[in-house]
Amino acid sequence: MTIQGWILIAAFVGILMALTKPVGMWLFALYEGRRTPLHAVLGSIENGIYKLSGIDPAEEQSWRRYAVHMLLFNFAGLLFTYAVLRLQGLLPLNGAGYAGIGPDGAFNAAISFTTNTNWQWYSGEAAMSNLSQMLGLTLHNFLSAATGISLAFAFFRGFARREANSIGNFWADMTRITLYLLLPISIVYGVYLIASGVPQTLAASVDVTTLEGAKQVLALGPVASQEAIKMLGTNGGGFFNANSAHPFENPTAFTNLVQMLSIFVIGFGLTWCFGKAVGNTRQGWAILSAMTFLFLLGVAVTYWQEAAGNPVLHSLGVAGGNMEGKEVRFGIAASALFAVVTTAASCGAVNAMHDSFTALGGMIPLFNIQLGEVVIGGVGAGIYGFLLFAILAVFVAGLMVGRTPEYVGKKIEGREVKLAVLAIAILPLCILGLTAVSAMLPAGLAGPLNKGPHGFSEILYAYTSATGNNGSAFAGLTAGTPFYNGLLGIAMWLGRFFVIVPMLAIAGSLAAKKDTPESAGSFPTTGGLWVGLLVCIVLIVGGLTFLPSLALGPVADHLAMIRGQLF
Numbered sequence: 262m263t264i265q266g267w268i269l270i271a272a273f274v275g276i277l278m279a280l281t282k283p284v285g286m287w288l289f290a291l292y293e294g295r296r297t298p299l300h301a302v303l304g305s306i307e308n309g310i311y312k313l314s315g316i317d318p319a320e321e322q323s324w325r326r327y328a329v330h331m332l333l334f335n336f337a338g339l340l341f342t343y344a345v346l347r348l349q350g351l352l353p354l355n356g357a358g359y360a361g362i363g364p365d366g367a368f369n370a371a372i373s374f375t376t377n378t379n380w381q382w383y384s385g386e387a388a389m390s391n392l393s394q395m396l397g398l399t400l401h402n403f404l405s406a407a408t409g410i411s412l413a414f415a416f417f418r419g420f421a422r423r424e425a426n427s428i429g430n431f432w433a434d435m436t437r438i439t440l441y442l443l444l445p446i447s448i449v450y451g452v453y454l455i456a457s458g459v460p461q462t463l464a465a466s467v468d469v470t471t472l473e474g475a476k477q478v479l480a481l482g483p484v485a486s487q488e489a490i491k492m493l494g495t496n497g498g499g500f501f502n503a504n505s506a507h508p509f510e511n512p513t514a515f516t517n518l519v520q521m522l523s524i525f526v527i528g529f530g531l532t533w534c535f536g537k538a539v540g541n542t543r544q545g546w547a548i549l550s551a552m553t554f555l556f557l558l559g560v561a562v563t564y565w566q567e568a569a570g571n572p573v574l575h576s577l578g579v580a581g582g583n584m585e586g587k588e589v590r591f592g593i594a595a596s597a598l599f600a601v602v603t604t605a606a607s608c609g610a611v612n613a614m615h616d617s618f619t620a621l622g623g624m625i626p627l628f629n630i631q632l633g634e635v636v637i638g639g640v641g642a643g644i645y646g647f648l649l650f651a652i653l654a655v656f657v658a659g660l661m662v663g664r665t666p667e668y669v670g671k672k673i674e675g676r677e678v679k680l681a682v683l684a685i686a687i688l689p690l691c692i693l694g695l696t697a698v699s700a701m702l703p704a705g706l707a708g709p710l711n712k713g714p715h716g717f718s719e720i721l722y723a724y725t726s727a728t729g730n731n732g733s734a735f736a737g738l739t740a741g742t743p744f745y746n747g748l749l750g751i752a753m754w755l756g757r758f759f760v761i762v763p764m765l766a767i768a769g770s771l772a773a774k775k776d777t778p779e780s781a782g783s784f785p786t787t788g789g790l791w792v793g794l795l796v797c798i799v800l801i802v803g804g805l806t807f808l809p810s811l812a813l814g815p816v817a818d819h820l821a822m823i824r825g826q827l828f
Contacts, residue, residue, distance in 0.1 A: 262564055266592075269518075269595060273521060277525055277526065278529075281529045281532070282533050284529065285532070286537075288527070289534045291434075291438055292414045294318070299440075299441050311433075314432070316430075320430055321427030322428065322431060324415070325769070331408060331411070332758065334404075335376075338401060340371075342374060345393055346367040347364070349362060349389070349390050353392060354390055354391040354395075354463060355391070355465075356464065356465025359389065365747060366383065369747070372750040373498070373732065374401035376757035376758075377401075378727060378756075378757070379496045379497045379609050380498075380609070380732040380753065381732070382741035382749075386480035387480075391482045395483055398487070398498060399483075399486060401496075402491050403439055403447075404435075406496065407434075407435045407438040407443060408435065409641030411431060411434035412761055413531055414429060415768050416764060418772060420535075421540070423772075423776050424775055425773065426769075426773060427772070428769060442527075443494060446489075447486070447490045450519075451485045451488070453519070457516050458508075459509060459510065460484045460509055461483055461485040462482065462483065463482070465480070465481065465482065466479060480501065482500060484500045484501075488511075489523075492523040493524075495606050495638075497608040497609025497731070497733065498610075504610055505612040506611065506614075513590070517599065520610070520612075521599055527640045528606060528639070528644065531641065531644045533549070539670070544787060547788070547791055548647055548795070550792045552638075554792070555799065556601065556602075559601045559605065559628070559629055560597065563597040563618070563622045564593070564598070566618070566621045566622035567622045568582045570583045572822065573822060583619050583622070586613055586617025587613040587617070599611070599613065600615060600618065603626075603733060604626035605629045606634070607642055607643065607731050608639070608732075610733070611733050615627075615722070616734075617736070619819070620715075620815045621816075621819050623718070624811060627725055627735075628804065630726060630731045631803065633649075633650070633799075634646065634729045634731060642760075645764050647799075649685055650798050652767070653682070653685070653802060654791075655667065655784065656673055656678050658791075658794060667779070667783055667784070669786070670779075671774050672777050677767050680767045685802065685803070688729065688760075689806045689807065692728050692752075692807070699724070702744075707739070708739045708740060709739075710737035710738065710739070711737055717814045719736075719737045721810055721814050724749070727749040727750075727756065728752045728756035729756060730756050
């Protein structure tokens, strides 16, 4: 580890802390439906969308209507993307002449981008036309991100409202978030990326002459526009197979820093927005403190392990840290930081191969997702996932002080706790259940490149990434088969929507409750004790569930490495 590496990490966190309140204030304005400076330019477009679609933005929806409209919208988007991918060979902007995607592959990719997972079984530059990348994939990068933030707003209203039977309007939330947040930032971000050297063209490829005089064909396309929203919306799907390790997606060390910041910035802002929504910004800062502690803990372990390197290589006289699978342009510190950021934030973009990390260095990205991706988390999904853990934490606190648990002025009763447990339980059920199936069946065992603990980690990471809607891959697993495309697609759908529906039910239940003023017997939910309890609940409930599987995979891999055995 170097001082430069720690300076990078400190600067990264410092910049995000400085941006938290300004971004949170903008999000809060959208949460309330207030006018912003961009309304002067985009207000007529917003009103036009409402008129054309017959939407009354002032009409409030119960949690059931909000959930049904959200589900129908996402299912329609899934069908649309499936059709685009299947018909790719007949559609325009297909300069490379790619055929349509097969049924299982199109099924997997359509679910992947609808659920904000962006798991990719294919190489983008070798399978997708420009139209498919823009219309089928980039479109969902906006819509799935806007869906996540809309759901977070709905959950905030559940805590903030008193004796109400509604939690907002899904269509109004989606429209405002897309128009006044995601679209304008993505345009500015995209222009910056173009200026930094990221391609933005409808040309499929360009022929170049190498320094040796050979001819080479370089894939091109509308990369910058997809890159901007894939990071900002914590989507992560790469235009190229190498993702953010590719110089056309991530040309410089500075673009690498900007990409990491853009992955986290909305998640940071949403914590402040939550505090403002419930009338106490200290609540938001307490949540952010717990998230940041868990994040920094993960960064420290990953950076330490990658900087320490592989003892087997050291015994052969190869000194230094672990540079296998990493870009020389970024080095160990920036690669370790990026890996923890992308898996803490449900993004899935990568600038290094997680499969090539040391055993414990690769375990942290895996563990981040298994925690429920609540360490900042995906846009919207992170904060509402963390609030589910907060409900469990305040329930435990209520048991300790012998009172009915309360959180931000609402009594937390049996219904809310049961629904929170139901939402949290879907991750281990899918991850561990499907991993066990794939580790026993021949079709599943045909996928891993490696044998032993490392091969098991490849399978475990795939289902963890899919169910957690992350999308990053451990690499090494041949996942583009009907078996894996089908099961991973199901895992993505369950991991997204079987968490959302119980969460919205909690929002509806809380919105209908009366205010419960704080008293001398109330457990404080803004101080260091509360932050510590939150961290412990996330680690115990979210982490210990997966301890046996981690022991079979990364931990066993690490112990074998110490003994000089590699898989």
